[in-house]
Amino acid sequence: MTSLNRPRPKPGVLDIAAYVPGKGSAPGVAKVYKLSANESPLGASPHAIEAYRAVEPQLTLYPDGQAKALREAIAETQGLNPANILCGNGSGELLSYLTQAYLAPGDEAIITEHGFLLYKVQTLAAGATPVTVRETNERVDVDAILEAVTSRTKAVFIANPNNPTGTYLPFEEVRRLHAGLPKTVLLVLDAAYSEYVRRNDYEAGVELVSANENVVMTRTFSKVHGLPGLRIGWMYAPVHVIDAVERLRGPFNLNSAAIEAGAAAIRDRAHVEKSVAYNAQWLGWLEAELTALGLRVTPSVANFLLVHFDQNDPEKSAEKADAYLTAQGYVLRRVTAYGFPNALRLTVGPEEANRGVIAALTEFLK
Ligand SMILES: *Cc1c(COP(=O)(O)O)cnc(C)c1O
Numbered sequence: 001m002t003s004l005n006r007p008r009p010k011p012g013v014l015d016i017a018a019y020v021p022g023k024g025s026a027p028g029v030a031k032v033y034k035l036s037a038n039e040s041p042l043g044a045s046p047h048a049i050e051a052y053r054a055v056e057p058q059l060t061l062y063p064d065g066q067a068k069a070l071r072e073a074i075a076e077t078q079g080l081n082p083a084n085i086l087c088g089n090g091s092g093e094l095l096s097y098l099t100q101a102y103l104a105p106g107d108e109a110i111i112t113e114h115g116f117l118l119y120k121v122q123t124l125a126a127g128a129t130p131v132t133v134r135e136t137n138e139r140v141d142v143d144a145i146l147e148a149v150t151s152r153t154k155a156v157f158i159a160n161p162n163n164p165t166g167t168y169l170p171f172e173e174v175r176r177l178h179a180g181l182p183k184t185v186l187l188v189l190d191a192a193y194s195e196y197v198r199r200n201d202y203e204a205g206v207e208l209v210s211a212n213e214n215v216v217m218t219r220t221f222s223k224v225h226g227l228p229g230l231r232i233g234w235m236y237a238p239v240h241v242i243d244a245v246e247r248l249r250g251p252f253n254l255n256s257a258a259i260e261a262g263a264a265a266i267r268d269r270a271h272v273e274k275s276v277a278y279n280a281q282w283l284g285w286l287e288a289e290l291t292a293l294g295l296r297v298t299p300s301v302a303n304f305l306l307v308h309f310d311q312n313d314p315e316k317s318a319e320k321a322d323a324y325l326t327a328q329g330y331v332l333r334r335v336t337a338y339g340f341p342n343a344l345r346l347t348v349g350p351e352e353a354n355r356g357v358i359a360a361l362t363e364f365l366k
Pocket of ligand 1 (some may be wrong): 038089090091092093096116158162163190219221222223226228230231233
């Protein structure tokens with residue numbers, strides 16, 4: 001049988017290495033701590049869960065195709081105009097719409113060495129060419145991006161803070177990046193972890209979007225809001241970008257439960273604050289403990305840590321550590337596909353898991 005005699009995907013599709021989510025189980029282990037997907041150990045706001053339950057009578061009707069209740073809750077709590085907000089089935093869906101709307105075969109999208117892999121997948125899915133540029137000290141390098149811009153460049157994708165490094169670009173650097181880009185290049189700022197950042201020199205990107213025609217900020221309910229299962233993301237963008245994406249968008253891309261629970265979640269500021277404070281405490285604790293064990297940790301402002309293992313000791317590699325930890329129920333994320341074959345990404349978890357993973361690593365390194 002030859003592949004000429006059957007349908008073939010368009011160019012680019014078969015170049016895609018499918019996105020592989022963090023594993024969630026450890027075969028044969030009674031108690032499993034999933035520390036591989038940056039989910040919130042505090043879960044969702046009780047108000048969000050209540051709103052989710054209250055949706056049941058609406059399940060026989062189509063949802064509101066404009067997701068008005070959610071867009072208004074976002075607009076009110078963030079001080080934004082709802083006309084500049086569009087919601088997605090996770091922010092991943094919005095990234096896919098942006099690539100479909102702005103990238104064609106022959107176009108280039110710039111992504112970074114250790115950047116979130118979805119950007120590459122979706123650029124290829126649009127038939128365009130991902131151009132990967134180096135990072136410096138595991139952080140996005142603005143000069144490297146600007147040097148890679150060509151007349152074919154149509155978009156630049158950065159996650160700020162980035163996953164899986166946890167590092168961030170100070171806002172002045174983001175501003176410098178924007179200032180160096182042609183006005184026709186779309187700068188996509190993926191701020192999935194922005195709520196966790198407690199740094200004076202950080203901004204998610206609202207100002208830059210408001211003041212320009214070529215910047216988009218994406219956000220998610222999957223991290224600090226603790227609702228990854230409902231698939232809710234949003235973007236803040238100029239009206240002409242919203243208009244373009246509206247033409248591609250599935251008319252009912254958010255379901256009724258996502259709309260109602262999302263609105264309740266973002267209005268519960270106390271829950272967000274509690275989750276952020278919890279994260280700050282345990283992120284610091286984990287970083288100190290890991291460092292004390294002699295492991296290098298990339299400085300993170302998000303809800304996870306990139307932990308590096310000994311290059312020179314094959315018995316103490318990330319692969320061996322992963323197997324050891326998994327056997328004890330601590331499931332971390334391997335990050336080989338992100339250019340870190342000898343590191344693991346650890347999500348800040350419940351207290352018991354944080355203490356347990358450090359105890360297990362202490363044993364492993366003996
Ligand atoms: C988790 C994550 C997201 C969120 O994706 P959703 O589709 O909203 O669940 C987006 N960007 C990055 C970098 C992430 O790590």
